[in-house]
Amino acid sequence: MTFPAFASTQLDPRARGKELGTARRAAITANLAGYGDLFAAAGASPPQVRAWGERALERSAAWSPRLAEELAGIAAGAGLEPWQVAAVNARTEILAAVAATGEGECSTSVVLPGGGAAPRTVQTWDWHDHLREAPMLWELEPFPGHVVRTFTEAGVLAKIGVSTAGLGVHFNILRHRSDHAELGVPVHLIARRILDEAATVEEAAALARSATVSASTVITVVTGRAAASIEISPAGVAVIPNGPDGVLQHCNHFLDAALAEGERHATDRPSTYERLRHLSEHVEELGGEDPTGRARAMLSHGPEHAPVCAHPDLSQPIDQRWETLATIALDLPAARLRVHRGGPCQVTEETWQVF
Missing domain, CATH: 1.10.10 (Arc Repressor Mutant, subunit A)
Known part of the structure; x- marks a missing residue:
């Protein structure tokens, strides 16, 4: 599929x-x-x-x-x-x-191996199961000669993607106590402008800081030389760079110490911490060249283990049902996405859609 x-x-x-x-x-x-x-x-x-x-x-x-x-x-x-x-x-x-809450959401891993090798990235994209037909892949040319390819939802300007400028983005939701109802610039539009206009982490961060927002998210920006998770909230924007080992991983809680003081996931979605621990324990596999191996390293099911690969509880109302609808890896040198429809537990060499 x-x-x-x-x-x-x-x-x-x-x-x-x-x-x-x-x-x-x-x-x-x-x-x-x-x-x-x-x-x-x-x-x-x-x-x-x-x-x-x-x-x-x-x-x-x-x-x-x-x-x-x-x-x-x-x-x-x-x-x-x-x-x-x-x-x-x-x-x-x-x-x-409306201060919506629920258990679920995405996990992202980036490893920069160094030595001129391409970044090794993968993420799960979790969302509500009744919206499983919403995703699509979109190729566009916002400016002559500049091509963007994005995994998004029907009618949404962008989400996870790559550009021919050599930049890619991963996307995870966050929740902060400063989030409010006076709607600001949609964070999905920030992701799109980064894909359209940025070629470096610094340019991406400047675009994020230029928007007045009312909700929180983290856009993890990857180039051939650097990566950073740009944490965005009404309380401010923080940039978390990759570590000296080239590793950068993010789930659904703030990593910046100042923004973390307003964290909402600490009580609303505690599994985010379990998922990040799972990623940190599998850095070697997540840094592998093979995207199938990286995806399989994300495989972990709750409730016994970290719920990186989510399956919906059909006894719950629709706003409390979560499913890993896609597993996505970025190929920056080719400006392509590798997309698997479903979670890591279903990934094989043959199930990747190259776009």
Whole structure:
């Protein structure tokens, strides 16, 4: 099983968005409906969601007019209102606004082996199982000669990805006590601008610091020379570089000491610490050249062990059900993604989708 893929042909942001919206209309509409169900289960009313979507669109337009144009184009192509597409892109912010909680989420490992060898990366992407049809792969050219390839959700501008500038990003959600309901720039748009515009860790961090946010996340940026986890929250932005051994690993809690004082996962999602311990105990395998070996090193199931590979508890409501929907490795020299549909327990040499 593979994820649907789409390659844009348009350079103009609005035209590119409309092309995607037209081609993926059914999937974008279904994703909007799925998020409507998730928002309702988490306690957000339809009028609140609309107000937050409109606010997210305003903040996006002020921070990046080009990306706001692309959102509007997607809406036009999909037959939706711009605020609806903005709400899907701002799903992290809306869930933070209602203080949504739950056990689950992603684990990321990066190893820089040195000696000119390419970075060795892998992450699990956990999300709610009723949204398992939302992911897609998207290739676009935001500027002439600059190609971005991203694993994202239908209608969302970016998530995990690589660019021909030699930069890649991994993506994990965070929760902080400073998160609030006055919606800011969606963190998924920050990931997209980093893929579009940055070639170094420093440039990526500057873009992250330029956005006023209302929700937290960590974008782990990788280049051939360096890596850093850029922890973003309304309380500030912190940059956690790779260690002297070239290792950088992140789950769903803050590593920066100052930001960690406002940590919410300490009580809401304690398994994040177990998952990070699992990664640190398997650095050798996670630093291997073979992406299948790296993915298998992520294999660990709860409740007996760290739940790196998640499977949903169908007895729970939809906002409390988590599944590892994808396992992803970055190939920076080729500017390609290796994507497996499902968790590490299902990975084989043949199940990788190269995009």
